[in-house]
Amino acid sequence: MIYLDNASTTLVKPKEVAEAVFEAIAGQTIGNPTRAGHAASLRGLHAVTAVREAVKAYFSADDEEMETVFTKNATEAANILLKGFLRPGDHIITTEMEHNAILRPLYHLQQQGVELTILPLDSETGRASVEQFRAAIRPGVTRAIVTSHASNVTGCRNDLQTLGALCTAYELAFFVDVAQTAGIEPIDMGQMKMDALIFTGHKSLYGPQGSGGLVLRESLASQIEPLLDGGTGVFSQAETMPSQLPEHLEAGTLSTPSIIGLGAGLAYLETHPQAGKRAKQAAGKFYQALADEPGVHFYGYDKAAAPSLVSLNIGSLDSNEVACQLMAEYGIACRGGLHCAPLIHRHYGTEQQGMVRFSFSSFTTPEEIEQAVGAVRQLAQKRTKEEAE
Secondary structure, X not given: OEEOEXXXXXXXXXXXXXXXXXXXXXXXXXXXXXXOOOHHHHHHHHHHHHHXXXXXXXXXXXXXXXXXXXXXXXXXXXXXXXXXXXXXXXXXXXXXXXXXXXXHHHHXXXXXXXXXXXXOOOOOOOOOOHHHHHHHOOOOOEEEEEEEOEOOXXXXXXXXXXXXXXXXHHOOEEEEEOOOOEOOEOXXXXXXXXXXXXXXXXXXXXXXXXXXXXXXXXXHHHHOOOOOOOOOOOOOOOOOOOOOXXXXXXXXXXXXXXXXXXXXXXXXXXXXXXXXXXXXXXXXXXXXXXXXXXXXXXXXXXXXXXXXXXXXXXOOOOHHHHHHHHHHHHOEEOEOOOOOOHHHHHHHOOXXXXXXXXXXXXXXXXXXXXXXXXXXXXXXXXXXXXXXX
């Protein structure tokens, strides 16, 4: 199988990740962090703490006030942040670019009295402009901006540094979902003025499924109501969740083996700094080979941004049918449909057809790219011939 669905989850992981997860379980030395004072529990605590620090370092969250909170994935992280932070009467701004991990919590909050503005995307750039964000701000009412670093459908990227400066100027909280760019693009929380970053481990950070979280300012803890209440292993006499991070937002036993695997993924990226560049180069080669192919229509591919994914359609063929055909006839795993991001499909008019998304990793080989190009070309030529007849 040629796996080109890395924007969903990376299938090929560094061997170090598998080894770390295996050792965390089979080594019989890692206990439940903070749940006891014996050696196994302390080793678990030290291992998880080391990964917390590695996550902060990877995202250049150098401020001592920053803390890592672990969750199962970016969706859980977004729910914790948005539902805990926003109150009825607050106003928040987002865009049509967003994944349902952001949109659905916001729709839920809108039903509870939170005011929501969803900015339309520019037809040329595929993203909302800074001027649109500025015009949507309601002084004294707007509390935050939340957006993705890049679309999971087109790969179009937001200018986080400019948006961060805007939020600072208007004293707004700035929340960013980096699920699609973590491991692909350099991300500096301090330079980009982020107050909270939402990440997942199982995509281009090469961690296991079940790893993800938030990196956020300690000062935000008092403004966020915990989504879950429960055991933390410390301050057990208190009737409410501890006030400090990370315990304030981490209820119950963590997925320690997954977190340790994420740490191994981060260590791999530290020793392979060109991994993201290789993924983008693979996508670029795929796009360039098909850019002029009759019958193939691309959506939002930005050569300058060089994303690690490419979305297209072949004529009027249903995207899911194309994806199934690519798997059945060519052994190519990609993704059709709406990709959990309905508003960007409404923007491009593909709500019914969807798009076929090819997403690449540093492990994608030139031979795999060539075979994928050939498969799309054959399907497009076949479709062109059928329409001509």
